[in-house]
Amino acid sequence: MTKIDRSEHKITSRKALTMTVGFGALVAGLASPVVAQEAVEEDDSRTLQTITVTATKREQTLQDVPVAVSVVGNETIEKAEIQDLGDLQSIVPSLRVGQLQSSANTNFIIRGFGNGANNAGIEPSVGVFIDGVYRSRSAAQIADLPNLQRVEVLRGPQSTLFGKNASAGVISVVTRAPQFEQSGSIEGSVGNFNAYRLKGDITGPLSDTVAYSLSGNYNSRDGYADDLATGTDVNQRNRYGLRGQLLWEASEDLSFRVIGDYDKIDEVCCVAANVVNGPTGAAIFGVGGALDPENPFSYEVFNNFDSENDIDNGGLSVQADYELDFGTLTSITAYRVSDLVQNADSDFTSADIVGRNFNETNIDTFTQEVRLTSSGGDRFDWMIGGFYFDEQVEIENEFFYGADGRSYLDLITGGNLAVVEGIIGAPVGSTFAQEGQGLTEEFGQDNTAWSIFGTLDFYVTDRLTATVGLNYTSDEKDAFGRIDSTESFSALDLVAVGNQVIFQEAFATTLADFGIDATDPAQVAAFAQANPTGFAQVQAGSQAFADANATNPDVNPLLALQPVQFLPPFLNYPNAVEDGQSSDEELTYTLRLAYDVNEDINVYASAATGFKATSWNLSRDSRPFESDFIAGSPVTNPPASPIRTAGLAVPNLTSGTRFAGPEEATVYEIGLKAQYDTLAFNIALFDQSIEGFQTNVFTGTGFGLANAGKQSTQGIELDATWSPYEPLTISFATTLLDATYDDFQNSTAGDISGEEPAGIPDQSFSTAVNYDFTLNGWDSFVRADWQYESPTNAFDDPSDQALSRDLQREINLWNASFGFVTDSGLGVTFWGRNLFEDEFITTAFPSVAQDGSISGYPNQPRTYGVTVRKTF
Numbered sequence: 001m002t003k004i005d006r007s008e009h010k011i012t013s014r015k016a017l018t019m020t021v022g023f024g025a026l027v028a029g030l031a032s033p034v035v036a037q038e039a040v041e042e043d044d045s046r047t048l049q050t051i052t053v054t055a056t057k058r059e060q061t062l063q064d065v066p067v068a069v070s071v072v073g074n075e076t077i078e079k080a081e082i083q084d085l086g087d088l089q090s091i092v093p094s095l096r097v098g099q100l101q102s103s104a105n106t107n108f109i110i111r112g113f114g115n116g117a118n119n120a121g122i123e124p125s126v127g128v129f130i131d132g133v134y135r136s137r138s139a140a141q142i143a144d145l146p147n148l149q150r151v152e153v154l155r156g157p158q159s160t161l162f163g164k165n166a167s168a169g170v171i172s173v174v175t176r177a178p179q180f181e182q183s184g185s186i187e188g189s190v191g192n193f194n195a196y197r198l199k200g201d202i203t204g205p206l207s208d209t210v211a212y213s214l215s216g217n218y219n220s221r222d223g224y225a226d227d228l229a230t231g232t233d234v235n236q237r238n239r240y241g242l243r244g245q246l247l248w249e250a251s252e253d254l255s256f257r258v259i260g261d262y263d264k265i266d267e268v269c270c271v272a273a274n275v276v277n278g279p280t281g282a283a284i285f286g287v288g289g290a291l292d293p294e295n296p297f298s299y300e301v302f303n304n305f306d307s308e309n310d311i312d313n314g315g316l317s318v319q320a321d322y323e324l325d326f327g328t329l330t331s332i333t334a335y336r337v338s339d340l341v342q343n344a345d346s347d348f349t350s351a352d353i354v355g356r357n358f359n360e361t362n363i364d365t366f367t368q369e370v371r372l373t374s375s376g377g378d379r380f381d382w383m384i385g386g387f388y389f390d391e392q393v394e395i396e397n398e399f400f401y402g403a404d405g406r407s408y409l410d411l412i413t414g415g416n417l418a419v420v421e422g423i424i425g426a427p428v429g430s431t432f433a434q435e436g437q438g439l440t441e442e443f444g445q446d447n448t449a450w451s452i453f454g455t456l457d458f459y460v461t462d463r464l465t466a467t468v469g470l471n472y473t474s475d476e477k478d479a480f481g482r483i484d485s486t487e488s489f490s491a492l493d494l495v496a497v498g499n500q501v502i503f504q505e506a507f508a509t510t511l512a513d514f515g516i517d518a519t520d521p522a523q524v525a526a527f528a529q530a531n532p533t534g535f536a537q538v539q540a541g542s543q544a545f546a547d548a549n550a551t552n553p554d555v556n557p558l559l560a561l562q563p564v565q566f567l568p569p570f571l572n573y574p575n576a577v578e579d580g581q582s583s584d585e586e587l588t589y590t591l592r593l594a595y596d597v598n599e600d601i602n603v604y605a606s607a608a609t610g611f612k613a614t615s616w617n618l619s620r621d622s623r624p625f626e627s628d629f630i631a632g633s634p635v636t637n638p639p640a641s642p643i644r645t646a647g648l649a650v651p652n653l654t655s656g657t658r659f660a661g662p663e664e665a666t667v668y669e670i671g672l673k674a675q676y677d678t679l680a681f682n683i684a685l686f687d688q689s690i691e692g693f694q695t696n697v698f699t700g701t702g703f704g705l706a707n708a709g710k711q712s713t714q715g716i717e718l719d720a721t722w723s724p725y726e727p728l729t730i731s732f733a734t735t736l737l738d739a740t741y742d743d744f745q746n747s748t749a750g751d752i753s754g755e756e757p758a759g760i761p762d763q764s765f766s767t768a769v770n771y772d773f774t775l776n777g778w779d780s781f782v783r784a785d786w787q788y789e790s791p792t793n794a795f796d797d798p799s800d801q802a803l804s805r806d807l808q809r810e811i812n813l814w815n816a817s818f819g820f821v822t823d824s825g826l827g828v829t830f831w832g833r834n835l836f837e838d839e840f841i842t843t844a845f846p847s848v849a850q851d852g853s854i855s856g857y858p859n860q861p862r863t864y865g866v867t868v869r870k871t872f
Contacts, residue, residue, distance in 0.1 A: 156610075
């Protein structure tokens with residue numbers, strides 16, 4: 001794809017003003033991702049319903065809530081055939097959801113900020129709450145959506161509304177509570193790739209005070225990519241879930257809601273295709289392996305074994321609500337378990353280079369929230385709460401060479417592994433890169449946190465409201481990492497070994513000038529005895545030459561082998577220098593003024609801060625900080641450092657980061673919300689930044705975790721809904737972003753300050769048209785929607801971006817559906833997603849153990865099917 005001049009897409013003050021002023025002219029084609037669900041009050045003159053939002057911890061209409069929020073209701077979810085949280089991005093342009101190398105690694109990004117996948121030590125910057133319960137990791141977030149009432153996407157930090165800080169935003173999922181009237185539904189779908197889905201729910205009373213609901217879902221689909229080596233289809237779906245609820249109305253003032261759920265994922269995922277075939281591609285074929293070079297959208301791959309993705313999530317929560325004279329006391333207690341087992345052929349070829357990349361992660365989480373919310377006053381409203389979080393993370397990893405590992409390395413090194421084996425006196429051909437050699441790893445973390453949060457709304461006048469919110473959070477973590485390595489080549493100090501080689505060659509050359517054969521011990525001994533001073537000078541001179549040239553690649557040929565030291569030694573922690581502990585505390589705030597211009601238009605201005613605590617790098621790329629260890633071979637006499645002084649240094653140990661420090665977010669925002677009889681629209685202009693943004697970058701066999709000094713984003717969000725007459729609804733939403741690394745000197749790519757972060761589009765659009773009509777007396781509809789994201793780079797690292805030949809992701813997706821509901825409650829929907837087969841790489845990364853090659857995840861091709869629903 002041709003690289004574009006991104007300066008053409010920067011947001012300027014003039015562009016923002018022009019867009020705002022020109023809104024009236026555009027509005028005929030505009031609308032929002034918001035679809036009405038609960039009518040708080042009906043007005044026959046309105047063709048748009050009033051939308052209820054509870055993300056602010058009290059029931060308000062979308063127009064009245066002075067927060068940038070998108071609401072997606074059950075009606076839209078059914079009509080658009082949105083199956084999980086990942087599909088939400090097609091109608092919420094500020095939200096991006098990306099699935100990575102497994103079913104458990106999903107990343108949520110709002111306004112260009114988000115992380116949390118690929119490393120269980122990192123909590124997401126975008127918090128996900130389901131029925132008020134915090135889901136701390138992506139593996140616990142991606143199951144098929146339950147019996148939904150609505151999904152609310154709040155943009156920007158929300159620390160004073162949610163006890164668990166989320167520095168970038170919040171996704172709040174609200175499911176339907178049990179009802180005291182018997183009802184239910186059953187739904188089945190069939191689609192291409194042999195897709196079969198089944199959902200069902202039932203609710204009703206058990207007594208005058210107790211109601212129940214039960215729901216379940218099953219989702220099966222063949223993979224849309226073919227593994228030509230194993231014969232298995234990849235990127236399949238095989239998941240199911242169960243959910244039960246009890247609602248006990250103990251009295252007029254006291255109620256309890258108990259929710260238990262379990263979901264299971266067991267599927268072969270995810271397809272990683274070759275995007276750039278580098279110089280190692282020939283070696284893959286040379287050992288009998290195969291790949292489909294630079295043809296990612298063939299959906300044909302080669303692996304020597306099927307990836308394993310086995311995920312179990314479950315939990316129990318109890319919510320108690322007690323109505324007092326002056327407010328509502330709410331308690332939410334929850335315990336959740338998330339267990340993940342995965343094993344991947346991480347070289348993504350049929351050559352058996354990486355024989356095993358196994359991970360087992362167990363996460364146990366307990367949360368307790370208590371809050372007291374006022375019932376509503378003439379001059380004040382308030383909410384105060386407390387939140388407690390206790391979580392244990394346990395990780396076991398195995399990373400081993402496969403049967404082709406040694407042959408492959410011999411090809412890409414020209415057989416020099418054998419040369420090194422000979423130099424150090426090890427068995428030649430059977431020492432380095434043997435099948436089964438590698439790393440056995442164990443990581444873990446105990447995390448306890450608590451916070452006190454609250455908001456105060458002061459009604460200055462009938463139209464003007466001033467809001468102050470505060471959150472104090474304390475977070476403590478105890479982490480550990482232990483690795484047992486049987487991979488000896490990466491532990492070799494090639495500077496030191498090369499130093500010995502250089503010395504021997506210089507020593508032999510100098511002795512030869514005296515007519516001495518250095519390979520003859522008798523000649524050397526005789527020369528040393530006859531001329532001890534000269535012999536000492538020869539030794540000293542040879543050593544000085546070797547020391548001066550040990551790091552010179554023109555003299556030390558072994559340095560060329562350093563790039564294939566894929567699994568460098570690891571220093572276990574805690575140790576005498578590193579205690580594995582972090583403790584953070586932070587006070588965050590929200591300040592806001594909201595003004596009701598009239599009954600149709602509200603405006604607001606706000607400033608808010610957010611916080612996310614230290615995240616530990618629970619992976620093999622965890623490294624001591626440079627303040628604790630200065631890397632370097634003893635030959636080069638590196639400066640003293642605590643780890644070396646303590647005698648803990650191991651050969652080839654490098655410095656890096658053990659953890660990324662806290663994120664501190666700040667956002668300034670002004671907004672306008674308006675709703676008329678046939679038109680509703682919202683505009684928000686914001687300037688959001690995160691000091692110490694936690695970045696997690698794939699480095700080849702692991703992930704480097706670091707803090708960006710500062711990442712900022714300025715932007716405009718606009719959404720609107722227009723219903724010119726009752727059957728027709730047109731919706732539009734757009735987000736324009738200008739994102740920058742203001743300061744990022746210590747990235748894995750070096751200093752990239754001033755650069756634009758990869759993966760964040762300057763422009764995002766979504767639009768939808770829905771037309772309701774009557775067909776043979778049946779309520780019917782037809783709907784189409786479009787999602788667009790402007791081109792964005794695949795890599796922060798300029799060298800990787802250049803290597804990938806300026807690979808950029810551009811999204812242009814069209815979806816459509818048509819359906820009807822009979823008088824008996826039987827509904828049929830025909831649907832299609834990605835109708836025009838748009839192709840793009842969702843995420844690209846350096847290929848594992850294949851220097852110069854790039855791999856990537858191709859997007860899902862066109863899917864289509866029919867869904868039948870029956871309500872009763």
